[in-house]
Amino acid sequence: MSLLKNIFAAILVLSVVSNIEAQQDKKDKHNEQVTIVGSYEPTINDAFKINTKPDIIEPEAQHTEFNFQLPNIKQNTSIELNTIKPVDIRNSSRTVAYNDYLKLGFGSRISPYIDFYHSNNDKGNYNFTANLYHYSSFSSIENYSPSPFSKTHAKVNYQKFLDNHILDLGFKYGLNTNKYYGYIPDDFPNITIPDNELKQMFNLMQANVGFSSNYKRKSKLHHEVRLSAYYYFDRFKTSEMNTKFDFDIHKGFDVVDMLDYQNLGLKGEFDFYSNSDTLESSSEFYVGITPYFTANYGAFNFNAGIKLGLENDSTSSFHFWPDLEVQMNVIPESFTIFAGIMGGLEKQSYFTLTSENPYLSSVANLKYLNEKINVFGGFKLSIAQTAGFQIKAGWRSFEDMAFFINYGDYLLQSQIPFGPLNKFYTAFDDGNEFYTEASISISAGKQFKINIGGEYHTYSLDSLQQAYHKPLTKAFVGGSYSFAEKVKISLEMVFNGKRYALDSNGLAPKEVELDSYVDLNAEVEYRINENLSAFLNGTNLLNNNYMQFYSYPVQGIQIMAGISYRF
Numbered sequence: 001m002s003l004l005k006n007i008f009a010a011i012l013v014l015s016v017v018s019n020i021e022a023q024q025d026k027k028d029k030h031n032e033q034v035t036i037v038g039s040y041e042p043t044i045n046d047a048f049k050i051n052t053k054p055d056i057i058e059p060e061a062q063h064t065e066f067n068f069q070l071p072n073i074k075q076n077t078s079i080e081l082n083t084i085k086p087v088d089i090r091n092s093s094r095t096v097a098y099n100d101y102l103k104l105g106f107g108s109r110i111s112p113y114i115d116f117y118h119s120n121n122d123k124g125n126y127n128f129t130a131n132l133y134h135y136s137s138f139s140s141i142e143n144y145s146p147s148p149f150s151k152t153h154a155k156v157n158y159q160k161f162l163d164n165h166i167l168d169l170g171f172k173y174g175l176n177t178n179k180y181y182g183y184i185p186d187d188f189p190n191i192t193i194p195d196n197e198l199k200q201m202f203n204l205m206q207a208n209v210g211f212s213s214n215y216k217r218k219s220k221l222h223h224e225v226r227l228s229a230y231y232y233f234d235r236f237k238t239s240e241m242n243t244k245f246d247f248d249i250h251k252g253f254d255v256v257d258m259l260d261y262q263n264l265g266l267k268g269e270f271d272f273y274s275n276s277d278t279l280e281s282s283s284e285f286y287v288g289i290t291p292y293f294t295a296n297y298g299a300f301n302f303n304a305g306i307k308l309g310l311e312n313d314s315t316s317s318f319h320f321w322p323d324l325e326v327q328m329n330v331i332p333e334s335f336t337i338f339a340g341i342m343g344g345l346e347k348q349s350y351f352t353l354t355s356e357n358p359y360l361s362s363v364a365n366l367k368y369l370n371e372k373i374n375v376f377g378g379f380k381l382s383i384a385q386t387a388g389f390q391i392k393a394g395w396r397s398f399e400d401m402a403f404f405i406n407y408g409d410y411l412l413q414s415q416i417p418f419g420p421l422n423k424f425y426t427a428f429d430d431g432n433e434f435y436t437e438a439s440i441s442i443s444a445g446k447q448f449k450i451n452i453g454g455e456y457h458t459y460s461l462d463s464l465q466q467a468y469h470k471p472l473t474k475a476f477v478g479g480s481y482s483f484a485e486k487v488k489i490s491l492e493m494v495f496n497g498k499r500y501a502l503d504s505n506g507l508a509p510k511e512v513e514l515d516s517y518v519d520l521n522a523e524v525e526y527r528i529n530e531n532l533s534a535f536l537n538g539t540n541l542l543n544n545n546y547m548q549f550y551s552y553p554v555q556g557i558q559i560m561a562g563i564s565y566r567f
Helices: 002-018 350-356
Strands: 100-107 111-122 126-137 149-161 165-179 199-213 222-234 239-252 261-276 281-297 300-312 316-331 335-348 367-383 387-407 423-444 448-461 473-483 487-496 499-503 510-514 517-527 532-539 547-549 558-566
Touching: 100 532, 111 558, 222 350, 239 350, 281 335, 300 335, 316 367, 335 350, 387 499
Parallel strands: none
Antiparallel strands: 100 111, 100 558, 111 126, 126 149, 149 165, 165 199, 199 222, 222 239, 239 261, 261 281, 281 300, 300 316, 316 335, 335 367, 367 387, 387 423, 423 448, 448 473, 473 487, 487 517, 499 510, 517 532, 532 558
């Protein structure tokens, strides 16, 4: 127990003194030995002159229990010894566990690539994993300002399995760099932007600790407690600190005799943010609590709860949302129908927004997204564990959704932009959205796999004319085929439909429609022996410099070669 006390004390000091956030993935609640036994296949897809903000006008399962007892009967056993024939053990039938995996490559756009994984575990005792990743490119797009970028992270995770609990610890450091390259210098001969104003760099430090029960009996008080923190800052003195504490406790009760099982539970969270840039500093927090009830009746599973939340920034506001979902297992483990009504509050933080759009201004406004109501339904179909299909459709109403709009640092005396529009600010609006999502997966053992999916969105906004830089249609097709246990071929095709942007240069802003695009990627891997493989992949094989964001074309075709080794 002294070890646990020291660990919790260290984490609490880290949270209070540094306000470092970590984002934590939810862990499966069972003791699992993680070993690297196969190839990991990462996919490689892919400015500041004034010190004031632009004047933006804001828009007005159920677990079966077995009670098994051995009979108290003594049986006399007659043992006859026979000669045992030796078992013929063949090396090819043995499964070898690998703790380390390394993948190295180099691309035609001066792009070094490294991905290293390490795993060390003692089944039923602990599990430790580490990952080091780096990918960068030093090539540029014709006519545009130089566009190098890099993505790097190092992270470790540790799980300790106790008698009836699991302790989780994690830490991550990330470093991403890029440039505000979204303009053609020859179009602005009278403007020269210093290189140090075009460079951007994001640093991230995360830490987390979690403690969860692993009881097998539903009558026990199951509980999960998590504490996480991060510190995120960029090159232009903008920083964000976040500390989050959340919990989930539930226990099985016999509330109504007609129901097969029933759980009463309580979820809660405390989420604190502190932001600072060259113009202002602010802090805010959110406190939420959700009492809930889950149960099963025959083919029906349902969850019923209500979310209660208090948001505090410059003012305080109280919210509540429904938290309801029903599932009907029409054919057990094969065909399920589901529907629900939900809502909630989500912070559109500097970390999440720049992860989506790294060309966001360092003095962008930040707000909570209030999903007032989200009504959805759909079904899931599974066929003999070889094919699956899922479709989901819904409608939601929201307040203060963030949209990206281009702007520049160079203004006339009348505050009209006249230079490169190579940065973005956030505009917020209320409205509603209808969405549809569908996916299909098919597999034939380890030899053949294919995934197909798509999304469709329509927005109706109160003030903005369009949902700027939000894709309305998305689709993907991906698959792999292995033959002769030596060669594996993977293909991926991504489609993004039209999007809209707003060009604010000149006296009157004008709406711009961004063309739809198709991105095609492929990889061939050849296994030299049990440990060593060679690969050749290509990204953006159609060599389209399509606009990822308005004024920001992507790099063209790239061919990368490399090796992977497990040991």
